[in-house]
Amino acid sequence: SQQGEEDPQALSIQEGENATMNCSYKTSINNLQWYRQNSGRGLVHLILIRSNEREKHSGRLRVTLDTSKKSSSLLITASRAADTASYFCATMDTGRRALTFGSGTRLQVQP
Amino acid sequence: NAGVTQTPKFRVLKTGQSMTLLCAQDMNHEYMYWYRQDPGMGLRLIHYSVGEGTTAKGEVPDGYNVSRLKKQNFLLGLESAAPSQTSVYFCASSPPGLAASYEQYFGPGTRLTVT
Numbered sequence: 001s002q003q004g005e006e007d008p009q010a011l012s013i014q015e016g017e018n019a020t021m022n023c024s025y026k027t028s029i030n031n032l033q034w035y036r037q038n039s040g041r042g043l044v045h046l047i048l049i050r051s052n053e054r055e056k057h058s059g060r061l062r063v064t065l066d067t068s069k070k071s072s073s074l075l076i077t078a079s080r081a082a083d084t085a086s087y088f089c090a091t092m093d094t095g096r097r098a099l100t101f102g103s104g105t106r107l108q109v110q111p
Numbered sequence: 112n113a114g115v116t117q118t119p120k121f122r123v124l125k126t127g128q129s130m131t132l133l134c135a136q137d138m139n140h141e142y143m144y145w146y147r148q149d150p151g152m153g154l155r156l157i158h159y160s161v162g163e164g165t166t167a168k169g170e171v172p173d174g175y176n177v178s179r180l181k182k183q184n185f186l187l188g189l190e191s192a193a194p195s196q197t198s199v200y201f202c203a204s205s206p207p208g209l210a211a212s213y214e215q216y217f218g219p220g221t222r223l224t225v226t
Contacts, residue, residue: 031213042115042201042217043154088153092213097142097161097205098169099215101153 005102006089012108019076021105023089024069030092032065033099034074037086046087047074081111112137115218117202123224124192132187132221134202141207143185144169144215145177147198154201160185192225199223 007022025032031050035043049056049065049072056063062075076083086106090099118133134143141162146154146169156169160179174196176188185204189196199222203215 033214035217040220042219043203043215044217045214048214090153097213098144098156098159099154100156100170101146103151103153 006087006105008105009103010106010108012110013079014110015079015081017079019079019083019107019109021074021087021089021107023072023074023102025072025089025091025100025102026070027091028094029067030094032063032072033090033092034061034063034072035088035090035101037088037104039085043088076107079107079109081109083107084109114138115202115204115216117200117218117221119221120219121222123226124189125226126193128192129188129190130192130223131189132200132202132223134185134187134204134218135183136185136202136204136216137183138204138206138216139182140204140216141182142205142215143179144203144205145175145185145187146201146203147171147196148201148220149198157187157200192223194225197223197225 033048034046037043047058060077065072086104088104089102115136144159145157148154158177160166163182166177178186199220202218205215
């Protein structure tokens with residue numbers, strides 16, 4: 001079963017706009033991670049937020065985590081055509097070092 | 112460093128045939144993982160390994176076996192392929208230790224079709 005469910009499933013925006021993707025999960029976690037997957041390629045790690053953190057920034061990325069609501073959001077500011085990809089959240093349970101992935105959000109940034 | 116590599120990149124099997132997918136990493140990582148990704152879905156964990164000589168079941172282990180005889184290699188075997196195993200298979204690795212990052216490094220994937 002998928003731990004994380006992402007919303008929306010697909011998002012189309014214009015270059016320069018911000019993109020927000022949401023992720024919900026079901027169990028207690030050690031950390032939550034976001035990955036990007038370009039078409040036909042492997043996943044690339046973007047950012048990790050630990051369960052005791054509420055917000056984290058990395059370049060144009062901003063991630064929030066609300067453990068009481070079991071949800072996270074990824075904000076990409078000033079999007080570029082090169083940001084076009086699928087984005088996945090993944091949770092790591094407190095008991096083991098394996099990730100459980102959500103179903104992903106397909107982001108299309110129009111130039 | 113080559114990172115995580117997977118062999119082969121593509122394969123077509125007939126139902127009932129067997130094959131082994133090879134994953135290799137040159138980052139001295141302790142943890143290695145095999146996932147499958149079906150169209151429009153996220154990755155699902157098949158098996159993983161926390162160190163040389165150890166393996167554990169993931170979310171969808173049925174029909175697959177794994178071995179980790181060397182630290183740098185993690186093999187995924189299909190003994191009798193079924194059409195339901197048509198998928199893209201990804202290998203990943205991650206470094207050890209609580210102080211280290213928990214991020215995983217992914218290979219480029221193997222696209223397997225079972226007819």
